[in-house]
Amino acid sequence: MNSSGPSALAPAQRAIELIGSDLTEKSLRLHLEGLSGVDAVGLEQRAAALGTRSIKTTSKAWALDTIIRLIDLTTLEGADTPGKVRSLVAKALTPDPQDASTPRVAAVCVYGDMVPSAVEALGAAHGDPDEGGISVAAVATAFPSGRASLAVKLADTADAVAAGADEIDMVIDRGAFLAGNYGLVFDQIVAVKEACRRDDGSYAHLKVILETGELNTYDNVRKASWLSILAGGDFIKTSTGKVSPAATLPVTLLMLEVVRDWHRLTGEKIGVKPAGGIRASKDAIKYLVTVAETVGEEWLVPHLFRFGASSLLNDVLLQRQKLSTGRYSGPDYVTVD
Secondary structure (H helix, E strand, O other), X not given: OOOOOOOXXXXXXXHHHHXXXXXXXXXXXXXXXXXXXXXXXHHHHHHHHHHOOOOOHHHHHHXXXXXXXXXXXXXXXXXXXXXXXXXXXXXXXXXXXXXXXXXXXXXXXXXXXXXXXXXXXXXXXXXXXXXXXXXXXXXXXXXXXXXXXXXXXXXXXXXXXXXXXOEEEEEOOHHHHHOOOHHHHHHHXXXXXXXXXXXXXXXXXXXXXXXXXXXXXXXHHHHHHHHHHHXXXXXXXXXXXXXXXOOOHHHHHHHHHHHHHHHHHHOOOOEEEOEOOOOOHHHHHHHHHHHHHHOOHHHOOOOOEOEEEOOHHHHHXXXXXXXXXXXXXXXXXXXXX
């Protein structure tokens, strides 16, 4: 909390505009607890219905290419090395060396200390994915647990931004959220957003990871989504990929509904990133349909929707190759991740 009062929250433009200048723990709590409850049965039925939608063969080629363009190609292991990151970047730049028409992914996502390796490997290709470049995303704030002091979280973020990260994937303090300490979570997101500020005054994009598998209820997912947006998040992200369950279609649908409602209320577009457990093209297509039906096809661009994935790209490449040749290639057609 800041020094203007025991219950005053850090100033965040979105929250002040929506809740008012009296931005306190109490006013934030009243807003979040005033949200309507989630109809769990209805949500899951809608997600199931969207998941059964089929697409025409002519649309499948577009869908597969769109999935590739929306992937954050990820390696987040303790054994990551500069060499592994260079290999990841090589795959991001040329997903299918046998087919030059294959699009590039949106970003590579790595730990903060691997950012310099990713930036160097990308070279001139490092840039905005909406303009044909590839971004570098870094996980930060004591990922995946989020168990660290605020000073450590801010240093973690600032170091990654200084090293050239275009996007920061932060984790919220789930313990504080589940204990009802919404103000603490809010203030930390605001502070991390400020740590994304570059020397020139621009900001790295902030993706706020809710770790929905630990939030226990759909109501909590809705509250955490609203809180993250109010505090300044550019994206809301389902998961770290280190906790089960990770991304699910009902949870992603719920988060998309929050983003839709925010857009209707303010005119501002917030991104959504399901991450973890999405490995097959057929499942990724379900997410594309859900996005298109919930917020519109205009969200199917890198600055508004991403897949956090490590193995999804391989399956998309196999499906893409089958679509063009009528047969599957052998297992050596794609690189081993």
